[in-house]
Amino acid sequence: MRICRICNNSERLDTFKVKEMMFGLGESFDYFKCPVCGCLQLAEIPADMSKYYPSDYYSFNMKVPEPGPMRAWLRKKRDAYAIRQLGIIGGLLNWIFPDPLLSLYAGLSPETRILDAGCGTGSLLWRLREAGLPNTAGIDPYNTQEIRYGNGLVIAKRQLNEASGEWDLITWHHSFEHIADPLGELRKANELLSDNGKCIVRLPVVDSLAWEQYGTDWVQIDAPRHIFLHSRKSLGIVAEKNGLEITSIDYDSTAFQFWGSEQYVKGIPLTSDRSYLSNHSKSVFTSRDIRSFEKRARELNRTGEGDQAVIFMMKKSYGRK
Ligand SMILES: [Zn+2]
Structure with a gap:
């Protein structure tokens, strides 16, 4: 049963x-x-889930950014401003080229201990460290080995239930839906969290217009890699x-919910040559289509119907004001 x-x-x-459609393997789940x-x-x-994470799986190939020295310097300034409001040049860059993801880290002090679970190669953590948050670490059980960066960042090959230490912020950026035991994951997170620590879970949510509209063609089901497509409830x-409670929810869904799902309706796998992901000009969408998808995504995020949420949690006794 x-x-x-x-x-x-x-x-x-x-x-x-639901069909596997990232690679178009032809299997249904x-x-x-x-x-x-x-x-x-x-x-x-x-x-054996590993066969669905081939070596060209996207998070293994997210190179830690190595732009030219000038761009790297400018980005570091921008990131430092976004997080710690330091520097005039960074302030200007942050105003012109904001990165909404960094707003999750705004106001954190350099002492904040941050653990990112399921971080792939750790490109975001690397940037946080460069921008003045040195107490950052990452874990990912699917990496082939431990990764050590020149700036001191270490990405361990392990699951959260093998992690130790005390952390002020534990994050899952689109990794929580891949975890077979979400209850055990948050149980362990509560153990690792400092008393007034926070969790941030960014994940696809099923109580969204995209699921209503596309059903089994909704791109974010991503069978079989996404094991749980959670609702807010x-x-x-x-x-x-x-022992945790949700303290607030934001939405950060994008045009992907539309172009990805439209492609699945048409039988176009995410990584195919005809996919918008691989080649904009060979795709079935015009730039006008994409702009319209982006606009709809922004509207859905405002009304709480976008297909990606940012969920903030705290320990129960601390979350209650
Ligand atoms: Zn249920």
Whole structure:
């Protein structure tokens, strides 16, 4: 009997067949959706998941940025301003070329201990360190080996349940949906978190217009790599069961929810030559289509219907004001 792994409900679970479409491998996977907590989940986790993370999987190839020295210097100035409001040049650059992702780190002090779970090669952590947050570390069980950078950043090859130490901020940037045991993950996070520490989970959410509109062609199901497509309610249950609570939610969905899902409707895999990801000019979209998708994404983020959320959590006793 199938059972929701988040809320234990076993009734009225709707089943869906979802195709692997990142690489177009031709395999289909069963997912079911729980009517109680709203979570869409992979029915059976393949014994060998590594075959779905081939060596050209995108997060393994995210090179730590090595632009020319001038660009690297300018970016460091911009990032330092975005995080610590330091420097006139950085302030100007941040005003002209803002990076919304850095707003998550705005106001943090250099003492803040940050652990990023499922960070791939750690390009974001590398930038944070360059911008004046030296107490940063990353882990990713799918990396082939430990990575050590010249600026002191270490990316360990391990899962969160093998991590140690005390951390003020634990983040998952589009890695939480890949984890087979989300309850165990947040249980461990609570243990590792300092008393007034925070968690930030960036992930695709199923209570979104993209799921309503595209169903099994919704690009962010990403079968079978995304094991859980959470709703706000199901993630709230995972937090609650582990002594954490959601303190706020933002949305950062993009045009990807539209062009990616439209491609899946047409049978175009994400990494195919005809994909917008590989080649804008060979894709089925005009630049006007993309601008319209971007505009719709911004509207959905405002109304809370975008397909990517940024969920902030704290320990229960500290989150309550
Ligand atoms: Zn459920």
